[in-house]
Amino acid sequence: MSRYEKLLHMLMDYEPTVLLTAISDTQGNILWNTIRDDSEIKIPLDEIKKTLVRESSDWINRCKIEDSDDLGRAMYHIASFEKVKQVTIPLDAFHMLLIYVDNTPLKKTKTKSYGRYVQMGKIMSIVDFVNTFEE
Amino acid sequence: MEKYEQLLNMVMDFNESVRFAAVSDANGNLLWNSQREGISNIVPIEKTKATMSRSRGEWDDYATSAEHIGNGLYSITSYAKIKRITIPLSDGNMLFISVNNKPMKNAKNKSYGHLVEMGNILSIVEFVDSQNF
Numbered sequence: 001m002s003r004y005e006k007l008l009h010m011l012m013d014y015e016p017t018v019l020l021t022a023i024s025d026t027q028g029n030i031l032w033n034t035i036r037d038d039s040e041i042k043i044p045l046d047e048i049k050k051t052l053v054r055e056s057s058d059w060i061n062r063c064k065i066e067d068s069d070d071l072g073r074a075m076y077h078i079a080s081f082e083k084v085k086q087v088t089i090p091l092d093a094f095h096m097l098l099i100y101v102d103n104t105p106l107k108k109t110k111t112k113s114y115g116r117y118v119q120m121g122k123i124m125s126i127v128d129f130v131n132t133f134e135e
Numbered sequence: 136m137e138k139y140e141q142l143l144n145m146v147m148d149f150n151e152s153v154r155f156a157a158v159s160d161a162n163g164n165l166l167w168n169s170q171r172e173g174i175s176n177i178v179p180i181e182k183t184k185a186t187m188s189r190s191r192g193e194w195d196d197y198a199t200s201a202e203h204i205g206n207g208l209y210s211i212t213s214y215a216k217i218k219r220i221t222i223p224l225s226d227g228n229m230l231f232i233s234v235n236n237k238p239m240k241n242a243k244n245k246s247y248g249h250l251v252e253m254g255n256i257l258s259i260v261e262f263v264d265s266q267n268f
Contacts, residue, residue, distance in 0.1 A: 043203050054196050061189060062212065069178045072215020072236075079197065082205025103205075 004095065007130070008034045011099065015126055019084065020048065020100040023091065026060065028053030031095070041083055041102065052098060055088045059096055076127050087123060089130050097130060139228070142263070143169035149262050152234045154217065155183070161227035163188030177216060187231050190221045194229060209260045222263055230263060 001009075008021040012034050019041055022033035030052060055077075062074040079086045080103060087099040101123060139158040146156045147169050155176070157168035165184050170176070178186075190210070197207045212219045213236060220232040 047200055047203050051200065054193075058189075058193060065182075065186065065214075069182055071177060071217055075213040075215065077210065077212045079193075079210040080208040081197070081201075082208065084204050086204070100204075 002032070004091065005032045007097075008032055011126065011129070012036065014129060015101070015122055017102045017122060018099055018126070019043075019102055020098075022048060022052060022098045024052040024056055024096050024098065026056055026094055026096070028056035039102070041100075043084075043100065048098075051086070052096075055086075055098060056096055059088065059090055063090070078123065085123060087126065089127060091130070099126060101126075137167070139167050140169075142230070143167055146230075146232060146259065146263065147171060150234070150259055153232055153259070154235060155233040157183070157187065157231045158224070159187045159191055159229045159231060161191070161229075163191030163229070166228065183231075183233075186219070187229070190219075190231065191229050194221070194223050220259065222260060232259060234259075 004023050008023065011018055011021050018036065019039045020033070020035050020043060023031050025031060028049070030049060033048070058077070059074070062077070065071060065074070074090065076087060076089045083103055085101045085103045087097075087101065089097045089099075091097050143156045143158065147153055153171065154174050155168065155170050158166045160166055165187060168180075176183075193210070194207055197204075201207075207223050209220060209222045216236055218234050218236045220230075220234065222230040222232075224230055
Protein backbone atom coordinates (compact mmCIF):
# COMPACT_ATOMS: atom_id res chain seq x y z
CA MET A 1 0.00 0.00 0.00
CA SER A 2 1.37 3.41 -0.95
CA ARG A 3 1.99 6.11 1.61
CA TYR A 4 -0.94 8.23 0.44
CA GLU A 5 -3.29 5.28 0.15
CA LYS A 6 -2.48 4.57 3.77
CA LEU A 7 -3.28 8.19 4.66
CA LEU A 8 -6.77 7.87 3.13
CA HIS A 9 -7.53 4.72 5.12
CA MET A 10 -6.25 6.34 8.30
CA LEU A 11 -8.50 9.36 7.71
CA MET A 12 -11.56 7.15 7.30
CA ASP A 13 -10.70 5.39 10.56
CA TYR A 14 -9.82 8.66 12.31
CA GLU A 15 -13.14 10.43 11.83
CA PRO A 16 -16.55 8.81 11.20
CA THR A 17 -17.99 12.02 9.68
CA VAL A 18 -15.53 11.72 6.77
CA LEU A 19 -17.64 10.52 3.83
CA LEU A 20 -15.09 10.39 1.09
CA THR A 21 -11.38 10.99 0.54
CA ALA A 22 -9.42 11.27 -2.68
CA ILE A 23 -5.94 12.22 -3.81
CA SER A 24 -5.43 13.69 -7.25
CA ASP A 25 -2.53 14.85 -9.36
CA THR A 26 -2.24 18.48 -10.50
CA GLN A 27 -4.60 17.83 -13.43
CA GLY A 28 -7.28 16.55 -11.07
CA ASN A 29 -6.97 12.88 -12.05
CA ILE A 30 -7.94 10.53 -9.20
CA LEU A 31 -4.96 8.54 -7.97
CA TRP A 32 -6.51 7.00 -4.85
CA ASN A 33 -9.88 7.31 -3.17
CA THR A 34 -11.98 5.85 -0.37
CA ILE A 35 -15.77 6.08 0.13
CA ARG A 36 -17.77 5.32 3.27
CA ASP A 37 -20.29 2.77 2.02
CA ASP A 38 -23.00 3.27 4.64
CA SER A 39 -23.27 7.04 4.22
CA GLU A 40 -26.69 8.46 3.37
CA ILE A 41 -25.09 11.17 1.25
CA LYS A 42 -24.07 9.79 -2.12
CA ILE A 43 -21.91 11.83 -4.45
CA PRO A 44 -21.55 10.34 -7.95
CA LEU A 45 -18.06 9.51 -9.16
CA ASP A 46 -18.45 11.89 -12.11
CA GLU A 47 -19.18 14.68 -9.68
CA ILE A 48 -16.06 13.85 -7.66
CA LYS A 49 -13.94 13.81 -10.81
CA LYS A 50 -15.36 17.19 -11.86
CA THR A 51 -14.64 18.59 -8.38
CA LEU A 52 -11.05 17.35 -8.40
CA VAL A 53 -10.33 18.97 -11.77
CA ARG A 54 -11.85 22.25 -10.55
CA GLU A 55 -10.09 22.21 -7.17
CA SER A 56 -6.72 21.28 -8.66
CA SER A 57 -6.97 24.29 -10.93
CA ASP A 58 -8.02 26.49 -8.01
CA TRP A 59 -5.02 25.28 -5.98
CA ILE A 60 -2.65 26.13 -8.80
CA ASN A 61 -4.05 29.67 -8.61
CA ARG A 62 -3.74 29.74 -4.83
CA CYS A 63 -0.12 28.63 -4.99
CA LYS A 64 0.62 31.34 -7.54
CA ILE A 65 -0.93 33.84 -5.14
CA GLU A 66 1.16 32.39 -2.30
CA ASP A 67 4.29 33.09 -4.32
CA SER A 68 3.37 36.52 -5.64
CA ASP A 69 1.38 38.11 -2.83
CA ASP A 70 3.52 37.39 0.21
CA LEU A 71 0.68 35.66 2.06
CA GLY A 72 2.81 32.75 3.22
CA ARG A 73 2.17 29.10 2.49
CA ALA A 74 -1.30 28.16 1.22
CA MET A 75 -2.49 25.68 3.83
CA TYR A 76 -6.05 24.46 3.25
CA HIS A 77 -9.39 25.41 1.71
CA ILE A 78 -12.77 24.63 3.23
CA ALA A 79 -16.00 25.15 1.32
CA SER A 80 -19.15 24.56 3.32
CA PHE A 81 -22.41 23.48 1.67
CA GLU A 82 -25.76 22.43 3.08
CA LYS A 83 -24.93 18.71 2.90
CA VAL A 84 -21.15 18.52 3.10
CA LYS A 85 -18.00 20.42 3.92
CA GLN A 86 -15.37 20.06 1.24
CA VAL A 87 -11.78 20.28 2.47
CA THR A 88 -8.79 20.40 0.14
CA ILE A 89 -5.15 20.33 1.24
CA PRO A 90 -2.07 20.36 -0.98
CA LEU A 91 0.07 17.41 0.11
CA ASP A 92 3.14 18.23 -1.97
CA ALA A 93 3.86 19.91 -5.30
CA PHE A 94 2.14 17.11 -7.22
CA HIS A 95 -0.71 15.85 -5.04
CA MET A 96 -3.93 17.31 -3.59
CA LEU A 97 -6.10 15.74 -0.90
CA LEU A 98 -9.89 16.12 -1.09
CA ILE A 99 -12.09 15.26 1.89
CA TYR A 100 -15.87 15.41 2.11
CA VAL A 101 -17.20 15.66 5.64
CA ASP A 102 -20.86 15.21 6.58
CA ASN A 103 -22.44 18.62 7.27
CA THR A 104 -25.76 17.41 8.59
CA PRO A 105 -27.00 19.80 11.32
CA LEU A 106 -26.53 18.54 14.85
CA LYS A 107 -29.78 17.29 16.34
CA LYS A 108 -29.57 19.18 19.60
CA THR A 109 -28.80 22.65 18.27
CA LYS A 110 -31.44 25.35 18.40
CA THR A 111 -31.14 26.47 14.80
CA LYS A 112 -30.36 24.56 11.66
CA SER A 113 -27.62 26.87 10.49
CA TYR A 114 -25.66 26.54 13.72
CA GLY A 115 -25.30 22.82 13.16
CA ARG A 116 -23.66 23.52 9.86
CA TYR A 117 -21.12 25.87 11.35
CA VAL A 118 -19.95 23.62 14.14
CA GLN A 119 -17.80 20.51 13.97
CA MET A 120 -15.03 22.73 12.65
CA GLY A 121 -12.85 21.43 15.46
CA LYS A 122 -13.06 17.99 13.91
CA ILE A 123 -12.10 19.36 10.54
CA MET A 124 -9.18 21.25 12.00
CA SER A 125 -8.04 18.10 13.74
CA ILE A 126 -8.16 16.33 10.37
CA VAL A 127 -6.05 19.10 8.81
CA ASP A 128 -3.61 18.86 11.71
CA PHE A 129 -3.57 15.09 11.33
CA VAL A 130 -2.73 15.36 7.63
CA ASN A 131 -0.03 17.94 8.26
CA THR A 132 1.64 15.71 10.81
CA PHE A 133 1.21 12.52 8.79
CA GLU A 134 4.35 10.45 8.44
CA GLU A 135 4.57 6.93 7.22
CA MET B 136 -26.04 54.39 4.03
CA GLU B 137 -26.30 51.59 1.49
CA LYS B 138 -27.05 48.22 3.14
CA TYR B 139 -23.80 46.53 2.09
CA GLU B 140 -21.76 49.49 3.20
CA GLN B 141 -23.48 49.07 6.54
CA LEU B 142 -22.71 45.34 6.57
CA LEU B 143 -19.00 46.00 5.98
CA ASN B 144 -18.89 48.49 8.83
CA MET B 145 -20.68 46.04 11.10
CA VAL B 146 -18.28 43.23 10.21
CA MET B 147 -15.30 45.47 10.96
CA ASP B 148 -16.81 46.42 14.31
CA PHE B 149 -17.81 42.85 15.10
CA ASN B 150 -14.34 41.34 15.10
CA GLU B 151 -10.94 43.00 15.42
CA SER B 152 -9.12 40.29 13.50
CA VAL B 153 -10.89 41.42 10.31
CA ARG B 154 -8.36 43.37 8.22
CA PHE B 155 -10.38 43.96 5.07
CA ALA B 156 -13.96 43.34 3.97
CA ALA B 157 -15.55 43.83 0.57
CA VAL B 158 -18.67 43.03 -1.43
CA SER B 159 -18.56 42.05 -5.08
CA ASP B 160 -21.38 41.72 -7.59
CA ALA B 161 -22.37 38.51 -9.38
CA ASN B 162 -19.54 39.03 -11.88
CA GLY B 163 -16.91 39.43 -9.20
CA ASN B 164 -16.60 43.21 -9.60
CA LEU B 165 -15.77 45.09 -6.40
CA LEU B 166 -18.72 47.19 -5.23
CA TRP B 167 -17.73 48.32 -1.73
CA ASN B 168 -14.76 47.70 0.51
CA SER B 169 -13.63 48.56 3.99
CA GLN B 170 -10.07 48.53 5.30
CA ARG B 171 -9.17 48.57 8.99
CA GLU B 172 -7.46 51.79 9.97
CA GLY B 173 -3.80 51.47 10.82
CA ILE B 174 -3.38 48.16 8.97
CA SER B 175 -1.54 48.19 5.68
CA ASN B 176 -2.50 45.96 2.80
CA ILE B 177 -0.42 42.82 2.33
CA VAL B 178 -1.91 42.50 -1.13
CA PRO B 179 -2.48 45.42 -3.53
CA ILE B 180 -6.17 46.14 -4.14
CA GLU B 181 -5.91 45.23 -7.83
CA LYS B 182 -4.76 41.72 -6.92
CA THR B 183 -7.51 41.43 -4.33
CA LYS B 184 -10.02 42.35 -7.03
CA ALA B 185 -8.67 39.55 -9.21
CA THR B 186 -8.93 37.11 -6.29
CA MET B 187 -12.54 38.18 -5.64
CA SER B 188 -13.39 37.65 -9.28
CA ARG B 189 -11.88 34.14 -9.17
CA SER B 190 -13.72 33.36 -5.92
CA ARG B 191 -17.01 34.44 -7.48
CA GLY B 192 -16.27 32.06 -10.36
CA GLU B 193 -15.61 29.25 -7.86
CA TRP B 194 -19.06 29.79 -6.31
CA ASP B 195 -20.64 29.70 -9.77
CA ASP B 196 -18.91 26.36 -10.37
CA TYR B 197 -20.03 25.05 -6.99
CA ALA B 198 -23.63 25.96 -7.87
CA THR B 199 -23.55 23.38 -10.68
CA SER B 200 -23.06 20.69 -8.01
CA ALA B 201 -25.83 21.89 -5.68
CA GLU B 202 -28.00 18.87 -6.45
CA HIS B 203 -25.46 16.62 -4.73
CA ILE B 204 -23.82 18.80 -2.08
CA GLY B 205 -26.46 21.45 -1.36
CA ASN B 206 -26.27 25.21 -1.66
CA GLY B 207 -23.04 27.00 -0.76
CA LEU B 208 -22.71 28.54 2.71
CA TYR B 209 -19.16 29.88 3.02
CA SER B 210 -15.54 29.13 2.17
CA ILE B 211 -12.30 29.60 4.07
CA THR B 212 -8.87 29.64 2.46
CA SER B 213 -6.00 29.64 4.88
CA TYR B 214 -2.57 31.03 4.10
CA ALA B 215 0.21 31.27 6.66
CA LYS B 216 -0.44 35.00 7.22
CA ILE B 217 -4.16 35.45 6.60
CA LYS B 218 -7.41 33.56 6.17
CA ARG B 219 -9.77 34.59 3.37
CA ILE B 220 -13.48 34.02 3.85
CA THR B 221 -16.11 34.26 1.13
CA ILE B 222 -19.85 34.14 1.71
CA PRO B 223 -22.35 34.09 -1.17
CA LEU B 224 -25.13 36.59 -0.42
CA SER B 225 -28.78 36.02 -1.27
CA ASP B 226 -28.93 38.52 -4.14
CA GLY B 227 -25.99 37.02 -6.05
CA ASN B 228 -23.40 39.32 -4.51
CA MET B 229 -20.49 37.94 -2.51
CA LEU B 230 -18.90 39.03 0.77
CA PHE B 231 -15.11 38.73 0.97
CA ILE B 232 -13.30 39.03 4.31
CA SER B 233 -9.62 38.86 5.14
CA VAL B 234 -8.63 38.07 8.75
CA ASN B 235 -5.30 37.78 10.55
CA ASN B 236 -3.82 34.29 10.78
CA LYS B 237 -0.98 34.90 13.18
CA PRO B 238 -0.04 32.01 15.45
CA MET B 239 -1.46 32.29 18.95
CA LYS B 240 1.16 33.19 21.53
CA ASN B 241 0.40 30.31 23.84
CA ALA B 242 0.20 27.59 21.20
CA LYS B 243 2.79 24.84 21.49
CA ASN B 244 3.72 24.86 17.83
CA LYS B 245 3.29 27.26 14.96
CA SER B 246 0.98 25.21 12.79
CA TYR B 247 -1.54 24.83 15.58
CA GLY B 248 -1.82 28.57 15.87
CA HIS B 249 -2.62 28.85 12.20
CA LEU B 250 -5.43 26.36 12.47
CA VAL B 251 -7.22 27.76 15.48
CA GLU B 252 -9.37 30.87 15.90
CA MET B 253 -11.89 29.17 13.65
CA GLY B 254 -14.53 30.02 16.24
CA ASN B 255 -13.95 33.70 15.49
CA ILE B 256 -14.41 33.11 11.79
CA LEU B 257 -17.55 31.07 12.22
CA SER B 258 -18.99 33.72 14.50
CA ILE B 259 -18.41 36.21 11.67
CA VAL B 260 -20.19 33.89 9.25
CA GLU B 261 -23.09 33.44 11.66
CA PHE B 262 -23.22 37.18 12.24
CA VAL B 263 -23.50 37.88 8.50
CA ASP B 264 -26.11 35.16 8.16
CA SER B 265 -28.16 36.61 11.02
CA GLN B 266 -28.29 40.01 9.30
CA ASN B 267 -30.26 38.45 6.41
CA PHE B 268 -28.29 40.18 3.69
